[in-house]
Amino acid sequence: MALATDEVAFVVRLCADHGVPVIPYGVGSSVEGHVLAPRGGISLDLSGMNRVLAIHADDGDAVVEAGVTRKQLNDALKGTGLFFPIDPGADATLGGMAATRASGTNAVRYGTMKDNVLATTTVLADGRVMKTGGRARKSSAGYDLTRLLVGSEGTLGIMTELTVKLHPIPEAISAAVCTFPDIDSAVQAVIQTIQLGVSVARIELLDALSLKAINLFSKTTLAEAPTLFFEFHGSPAGVAEQAETVQAIASDLGGADFEWATRPEDRSRLWQARHDAYFACLQLKPGCRCFPTDVCVPISRLAECIAETQADIVQVQIPIALFGHVGDGNFHLVVLVDRDNPQDMAEAAWVGTRVVERAIAMEGTCTGEHGIGLGKRKYLTAEHGEVAVDVMRALKSALDPQNLLNPGKILPER
Amino acid sequence: MALATDEVAFVVRLCADHGVPVIPYGVGSSVEGHVLAPRGGISLDLSGMNRVLAIHADDGDAVVEAGVTRKQLNDALKGTGLFFPIDPGADATLGGMAATRASGTNAVRYGTMKDNVLATTTVLADGRVMKTGGRARKSSAGYDLTRLLVGSEGTLGIMTELTVKLHPIPEAISAAVCTFPDIDSAVQAVIQTIQLGVSVARIELLDALSLKAINLFSKTTLAEAPTLFFEFHGSPAGVAEQAETVQAIASDLGGADFEWATRPEDRSRLWQARHDAYFACLQLKPGCRCFPTDVCVPISRLAECIAETQADIVQVQIPIALFGHVGDGNFHLVVLVDRDNPQDMAEAAWVGTRVVERAIAMEGTCTGEHGIGLGKRKYLTAEHGEVAVDVMRALKSALDPQNLLNPGKILPER
Numbered sequence: 001m002a003l004a005t006d007e008v009a010f011v012v013r014l015c016a017d018h019g020v021p022v023i024p025y026g027v028g029s030s031v032e033g034h035v036l037a038p039r040g041g042i043s044l045d046l047s048g049m050n051r052v053l054a055i056h057a058d059d060g061d062a063v064v065e066a067g068v069t070r071k072q073l074n075d076a077l078k079g080t081g082l083f084f085p086i087d088p089g090a091d092a093t094l095g096g097m098a099a100t101r102a103s104g105t106n107a108v109r110y111g112t113m114k115d116n117v118l119a120t121t122t123v124l125a126d127g128r129v130m131k132t133g134g135r136a137r138k139s140s141a142g143y144d145l146t147r148l149l150v151g152s153e154g155t156l157g158i159m160t161e162l163t164v165k166l167h168p169i170p171e172a173i174s175a176a177v178c179t180f181p182d183i184d185s186a187v188q189a190v191i192q193t194i195q196l197g198v199s200v201a202r203i204e205l206l207d208a209l210s211l212k213a214i215n216l217f218s219k220t221t222l223a224e225a226p227t228l229f230f231e232f233h234g235s236p237a238g239v240a241e242q243a244e245t246v247q248a249i250a251s252d253l254g255g256a257d258f259e260w261a262t263r264p265e266d267r268s269r270l271w272q273a274r275h276d277a278y279f280a281c282l283q284l285k286p287g288c289r290c291f292p293t294d295v296c297v298p299i300s301r302l303a304e305c306i307a308e309t310q311a312d313i314v315q316v317q318i319p320i321a322l323f324g325h326v327g328d329g330n331f332h333l334v335v336l337v338d339r340d341n342p343q344d345m346a347e348a349a350w351v352g353t354r355v356v357e358r359a360i361a362m363e364g365t366c367t368g369e370h371g372i373g374l375g376k377r378k379y380l381t382a383e384h385g386e387v388a389v390d391v392m393r394a395l396k397s398a399l400d401p402q403n404l405l406n407p408g409k410i411l412p413e414r
Numbered sequence: 415m416a417l418a419t420d421e422v423a424f425v426v427r428l429c430a431d432h433g434v435p436v437i438p439y440g441v442g443s444s445v446e447g448h449v450l451a452p453r454g455g456i457s458l459d460l461s462g463m464n465r466v467l468a469i470h471a472d473d474g475d476a477v478v479e480a481g482v483t484r485k486q487l488n489d490a491l492k493g494t495g496l497f498f499p500i501d502p503g504a505d506a507t508l509g510g511m512a513a514t515r516a517s518g519t520n521a522v523r524y525g526t527m528k529d530n531v532l533a534t535t536t537v538l539a540d541g542r543v544m545k546t547g548g549r550a551r552k553s554s555a556g557y558d559l560t561r562l563l564v565g566s567e568g569t570l571g572i573m574t575e576l577t578v579k580l581h582p583i584p585e586a587i588s589a590a591v592c593t594f595p596d597i598d599s600a601v602q603a604v605i606q607t608i609q610l611g612v613s614v615a616r617i618e619l620l621d622a623l624s625l626k627a628i629n630l631f632s633k634t635t636l637a638e639a640p641t642l643f644f645e646f647h648g649s650p651a652g653v654a655e656q657a658e659t660v661q662a663i664a665s666d667l668g669g670a671d672f673e674w675a676t677r678p679e680d681r682s683r684l685w686q687a688r689h690d691a692y693f694a695c696l697q698l699k700p701g702c703r704c705f706p707t708d709v710c711v712p713i714s715r716l717a718e719c720i721a722e723t724q725a726d727i728v729q730v731q732i733p734i735a736l737f738g739h740v741g742d743g744n745f746h747l748v749v750l751v752d753r754d755n756p757q758d759m760a761e762a763a764w765v766g767t768r769v770v771e772r773a774i775a776m777e778g779t780c781t782g783e784h785g786i787g788l789g790k791r792k793y794l795t796a797e798h799g800e801v802a803v804d805v806m807r808a809l810k811s812a813l814d815p816q817n818l819l820n821p822g823k824i825l826p827e828r
Contacts, residue, residue, distance in 0.1 A: 058609055058714035101554040112552050114561070115529065130801040136710040137742045138526050139779035140515040140565055141786055141797055142824055143806045147528070147561040151554055168611030195472055197582030237651045296550040300472035328551045365553035372555055383555055387544040391813065392557045398812035399805065410556055 013127025026093030032373025066095025101151030108327030121161035170233035203327035217280030295359035296368030330368035427541025440510030446787025480509025515565030522741030535575035584647035631694030709773035710782030744782035
């Protein structure tokens with residue numbers, strides 16, 4: 001609503017007048033230090049801006065304030081036959097998800113926030129209010145300011161309203177789990193599925209340690225072995241076709257115990273377990289701190305990247321679980337450390353650096369979906385090169401000359 | 415290849431040193447004056463940079479020089495099981511298509527250039543060479559420079575290489591034509607199809623005048639009535655399902671003479687006729703000049719937008735054909751005039767302005783896929799507002815402070 005955006009604009013203008021940094025805050029579920037204030041300033045909590053402003057069912061879009069969470073939006077969509085598919089696990093705000101270019105389990109079929117934000121209302125560093133994009137499904141009218149803002153982590157402007165794409169709830173959904181003799185076979189099954197063009201909705205890999213943690217945490221009795229979680233969306237015939245194809249691929253690679261969940265409550269239980277993986281892993285080492293990291297590589301390099309990463313993992317003492325959205329070539333490490341133990345910290349740094357450098361060397365990225373924040377600034381130049389980082393700095397200076405919008409994030413220190 | 419990009423960089427640096435504008439050129443198929451030189455300068459012809467540098471079939475991407483055309487890329491993909499779907503009609507260069515954020519008939523299923531360019535090599539205004547994006551399917555690493563360049567019409571940098579997404583050739587393809595008693599029924603059929611979430615590959619509307627022109631030009635015998643062209647991609651069962659659904663919708667709305675083309679040669683003939691619509695229309699008024707325009711609106715407003723536009727068309731003397739990619743809410747007018755006839759010119763201006771203002775008033779865009787160029791600069795502020803246009807100017811100044819890259823395009827005169 002105009003009023004709330006105006007209030008944000010008023011605060012930002014005051015901060016601009018007094019040289020005070022502004023750090024936007026949603027629910028605090030980001031993991032690269034995005035909401036920290038290394039240069040001081042105010043934390044601008046947008047979680048109260050949580051109105052769903054419009055649902056255009058006929059056009060498949062909704063207009064929301066930035067503080068609306070993904071679950072809240074999906075609740076509001078009940079009865080429309082539509083849903084918002086982007087699901088990073090946490091019940092994050094849509095503003096936060098846009099700011100970090102979030103994705104998650106459904107991205108292999110539905111894309112990431114970059115594909116699902118059509119328009120924004122954004123408060124600029126000087127307090128002016130800008131509209132970007134629009135509700136048409138496509139446009140060639142000028143620079144794509146919407147996609148410049150998506151993933152900019154609050155450093156170029158503060159998104160206060162978003163227009164997001166909605167998708168029809170598929171007529172048929174089925175989910176399945178399947179265990180594999182080793183992680184490489186599981187990864188090969190993913191690669192073959194994607195290369196065949198099967199449009200799976202989700203295809204998630206969890207290693208044995210993640211399954212152990214999930215069983216302990218969620219009281220499930222899943223096999224503690226490398227496992228793929230699948231979900232298929234489509235017409236009944238289409239879903240059956242996809243499922244058959246994938247089951248054949250998996251079986252050829254030693255996949256066993258294919259277990260189907262077609263009832264909504266069974267599917268929910270399955271995906272809840274998957275979403276709990278992160279919190280479950282935290283329990284593996286009580287009192288520990290967690291350094292989550294994520295990388296993404298071209299799918300042809302995924303098996304190699306995971307195998308080399310596993311070879312690192314077995315060399316360290318700290319527990320490290322590996323899981324992720326491997327249909328996109330994206331996987332996570334959950335690295336557990338005792339912060340007061342220098343060896344733990346050294347091991348965590350070693351593994352974290354190596355997986356990022358490996359992903360970049362394989363033409364991948366240092367972060368598939370977490371963002372750069374504070375933690376990954378040091379890799380930005382390795383990934384994009386000096387010239388691109390210079391251009392990013394030039395854009396930042398053009399839009400935020402005083403460097404007051406979430407300063408210290410994304411761009412490396414000079 | 416490094417050499418060719420280096421040559422472009424050398425030329426651009428020379429031009430920067432001497433204050434000479436640089437206007438990139440591909441095959442010259444753009445329609446909004448993009449390749450004109452209103453402030454002088456050099457035309458930088460990239461059509462000779464036409465090497466396909468790499469095809470990564472396993473990852474579904476290809477690296478091409480900017481001068482590669484879409485047909486050339488698809489020829490190079492033969493035997494891989496993959497294709498590049500973006501098809502604006504003309505056999506444009508991929509560099510030009512990226513620069514104008516092109517789309518075309520397949521966009522409803524496969525997206526536009528914004529969705530299909532993963533990475534670029536770009537020469538900046540000062541001759542530095544920048545890499546943007548990467549080959550991972552997703553990334554949250556920093557500002558999305560790739561999508562800032564896509565649609566920037568050569569004004570922010572000159573793309574010399576692109577990494578584009580490829581898609582699996584569908585197992586089954588079928589196409590159909592269907593005539594309707596009036597244009598509104600045809601549009602309603604499109605709207606219902608899209609709102610049901612049927613993932614048609616193409617869904618094109620042509621008005622009776624377009625069909626008359628096509629029959630004259632292509633020696634076809636299609637009914638000269640409002641017509642939809644459909645194409646379905648998927649598995650055999652999926653395609654059959656989609657086709658059934660759409661045929662039922664069309665029949666309910668008075669659609670008749672459903673004619674199927676499943677043999678490749680019949681499909682090609684059909685789509686060739688569709689692609690010839692523009693050239694066919696030119697023959698309706700020998701010696702005429704054509705002002706093509708395109709707009710795009712949310713699908714819920716499409717019927718209204720087309721009906722009001724038709725009401726304008728019947729009020730003028732000049733022939734105006736209407737057709738387009740209505741699955742996205744996008745349609746074109748082909749406006750034919752005798753340049754020496756002031757009444758023709760006045761009528762063309764009147765219709766052109768009204769359709770754009772109507773689309774913007776309906777939360778649509780002044781151009782779905784042609785770009786702004788010279789011709790539509792005057793609408794940019796009406797569509798995006800003063801603040802967004804100011805931000806576009808700030809980005810332009812940050813990246814091209816001398817205003818030498820395709821100057822005078824996109825941004826309105828102050």
